Amino acid sequence: MSDSSRDSLAGAGWESQKPGSYQELMPERVVNLSWLNPATLWKARNGPLASLFGDPTGRDRQRWVAGQVERGAAGADLAVERDDPDTFSFLLLGDTGEGDDPQYAVVPGLLKAGEGTRYAVLCSDVLYPVGSANEYGTKFFRPYRDYDAPIYPIPGNHDWYDGLTGFMRVFCRAPALPPAPRPRALGPSWWRTLLWARPDTPDDARLDEDRRMRSAPAQAASLPGPYWAMDSGPVRIIGIDTGLLGGIDREQGEWLRRVSRGPRPKILVTGSPIYVDGEHHPCAIEGGGTVDEIVRDPAHHYVAAIGGDIHNYQHYPVDVDGRRIEYVVSGGGGAFMHATHTIPRVAVGGVTEDAFRCYPMRGDSLAFYSRLYGRRLRLRRLFDLTPDEAAAALAERLGVEPTRVTGAPVTARTRFVAGLLGAPPRPHRKRRMRLPVRRVLTRLLSPGSATYSPPFFKSFLRLDVSPAAIRVRCFAATGLREHELDPPVEDDFTIALPGGA
Structure with missing residues (x-):
């Protein structure tokens, strides 16, 4: 059985591997859907209209x-x-x-x-x-x-x-x-x-x-x-x-x-x-x-x-x-x-962090979005986190052990990027400035996060x-x-x- 993302970087799809055969199934011409295109948002206007004027x-x-x-x-x-x-x-x-x-x-x-x-x-x-x-x-x-x-x-x-x-x-x-x-x-x-x-x-x-x-x-x-x-x-x-x-x-x-x-x-x-x-x-x-x-x-x-x-x-x-x-x-x-790294330490309905599972894991989600923002803002040297750096930063902020073993240190830069991209605050720390990676990201910026090369999660x-x-x-x-x-x-x-x- 293949490793999962909980086992290794290769299991998550981060390490360079052979791309899949899925493109052979696709039509010759594909128009990628862009949620940053105003025409797309205008087509999907009925949801906001229902909220404003009745459903x-x-x-x-x-x-x-x-x-x-x-x-x-x-x-x-x-x-x-x-x-x-x-x-x-x-x-x-x-x-x-x-x-x-x-x-x-x-x-x-x-x-x-x-x-x-x-x-x-x-x-x-x-x-x-x-x-x-x-x-x-x-x-x-x-x-x-x-x-x-x-x-x-x-x-x-x-x-x-x-x-x-x-x-x-x-x-x-x-x-x-x-x-x-x-x-x-x-x-x-x-x-x-x-x-x-x-x-x-x-x-x-x-x-x-x-x-x-x-x-x-x-x-x-x-x-x-x-x-x-x-x-x-x-x-x-x-x-x-x-x-x-x-x-x-x-x-x-x-x-x-x-x-x-x-x-x-x-x-x-x-x-x-x-x-x-x-x-x-x-x-x-x-x-x-x-x-x-x-x-x-x-x-x-x-x-x-x-x-x-x-x-x-x-x-x-x-x-x-x-x-x-x-x-x-x-x-x-x-x-x-949709991002998972914005999910706070779980304590809901009697479910604690130990019993909760998500995919992608929070660290992989943070690494994905750090690369996205680094590319979009042309600040890769600042934003780009490796999966190990992202996992270590999230583990510190949530007060848990990393699921996947990592030796990456948590530096001032990784803490800054994690906080800016919407990671939950560290215990007993006030939430400071961050990019809109919770509600606004879910509604608008996540749809613009689509990528067309693996890993897709x-x-x-x-x-x-x-x-x-x-x-x-x-x-x-x-x-x-x-x-x-x-x-x-x-x-x-x-x-x-x-x-x-």
Whole structure:
């Protein structure tokens, strides 16, 4: 088995190695998505508009679901029908579709580690920047054309930037929604409608051509709607749609409570992770209550909640009244990398630093961003930190031992760069000037951090299910040939199922 990033620099992908073969999978011409381009930000304006003038997601989601039920494409429980044995495996990845090198670099290792899996679940943001149906060819069908099993996605906020039109046409074959009633003049809804980005009109001929890349009978999949429940072997997988702003409407909340009943062990898949970056985000339900209250209710038998949206891997094993629920972030499927070095020393939900896992490790994240800022600001001699220097600086600031052995000293320069790039402050030290590498970086500067040469620090999950337990492994995708042939395992844990032998 290949070394992981926790074992060596080579395992992280820092040492010079042979590049992978992923570029052979890519189309001849690729337009790299730039989140620093004002035109891209203008296309994705619906999220900020929803924050300012009200979020229409809940209303539109209800219209999509009602249309599916009325035309007989979905039942009341929005069930995905499957017939899986008690012992089987599946893949899970999130935040995939920018259509560039980092997305395609995930594919060879995913095919290797995914051998024998019965399907894949895609959690959050199938497509960037706005989920247009006319971009699914190079950002969904082509990358996964050799994965010979169904793929079941849930939408993320970027899939809602076109009103979910592309997602519903591709995965549910739903016709476009009729226009909503005109809002009252000069009210918040009127201003939102005035500025709102309209969805692209799907080119059905082009879409039919794209579908041929995943047209084998073994790849066939159909979704009842933007959220769904699937009984698979001994478990029930429930996918929810958290829309533009990370909440769910009253109707979906009632559905979630209904399909969560019963003794079958359950895994929640969500576009908005519940534990992320050392914080708890329980996910509000319109009208009262939260998604996490449903997950924690012992009568519902949830064993895990896995979310996308943040583009890295994080794992929080939370004790809930004597039961352990695994809260996971799995958003490293191909889009730009969100920093992990800004995550403070973990102390949330009873989870401490010793039990927390993330990928990339904080030191590798800091080294990545130090090189990015050094290049962008043309100050490489000041900013560039080696992975060992970055790991040592983060270990000092967090008060922990480095995960990967390093002999690098912590100097005034490494302390300065670590603090400036958003690393948590050292114990009992005040936070001084730093570049905006927390909230602003997450919203704007991280999207501009995409690079097109390894290491990429992408990831995906393989879950091996039996009546007694679920083994969960996080595999890395660096873009290097060695790791395509033998993907490194960055985390490996087992969930005991209630009533399992």
